[in-house]
Amino acid sequence: MATQQRAGQALRSISTGRHFRRSILALMVGGGLLWASAADARNFGAGIENSDWYLSDSVFSCTLSHxxxxYGRAVFSHKAGEQLTFYLESDLPLMRPGRGLLVVEAPTWRPGEATRRLGHVDVSDSRKTVEVGQREAMAMVEGLLSGMAPTVTRQARHDSDPVRVRLSNINFRTPFEDYRRCVSGLLPVNFEQIQRSRVPFASGSTALSDGDRRMLDNIATYVSADQTVERLLVDGHSDSIGSRIQNRALSEQRAQVVADYLIKAGVPESMIIVRSHADQFPVSGRAADNRRTTIRLEREGDNKEIRRADRGAGAYNG
Structure with missing residues (x-):
């Protein structure tokens, strides 16, 4: 009973924001709870003399690393077309895989400051030991900007002591302002998002929708920035309704209307290979799924053989 009361007091201490180093660390370990004082933890973090943040910037991604x-590296990463994420990276597996705790706490020179608990995180066996999404990453950034220290705690891999990895806010603000400028210049999409794209068509139609045009504009913008893209395969398809001759003509028109739009948007005509297939390569039993033009981007080093139109990724075959 006394142990349960102490456990309850520790949890209340964390959840109500009492200073983290004066409370008890509560970590989920294999369905049970590991209790240890913060003083017993193995602490990893940069000091005043070696705390630096480095920005790697391009139109494809913006990365702040620390x-x-x-322990390794702490990285805020923002890819074009995606949202901010955060991950911890380590060459050595110092944490036991499982459930860790993420908080934003005060540095040692600000005693009594309330600790903000952001929630549990999954600790993995991979080189990227911890990965979190936009919500947690933004909360960590806000903490750093307000002089706080985001901290991940998890049981050590080979014993019961906690491992605590803490991010330093020292020298963070200026690189973060540069990061914000980098984000404002990111491309609207990244390669993975447009590597295989699909334009659907209504029955008997070759008309592009506003959404189709926005997607094609994004493809053209990306191709103009990425010099490793060598060619675009544009493949027109139809459903099986109607005659083969009609469907062949319709699939050719669908491919050409997409190619023409890309050319007008700035993609060199010499990079585009246009093909039409009628109803030869259906992707499903639904006619609407088969009325399509697909666009596949190929980079340097990709297979130089022009691939068949039935070899692709699921509904994005083309």
């Missing part, structure tokens, strides 16, 4: 001495 060396955590003895």
């Amino acid at each position: 060396e955590v001495p003895g």
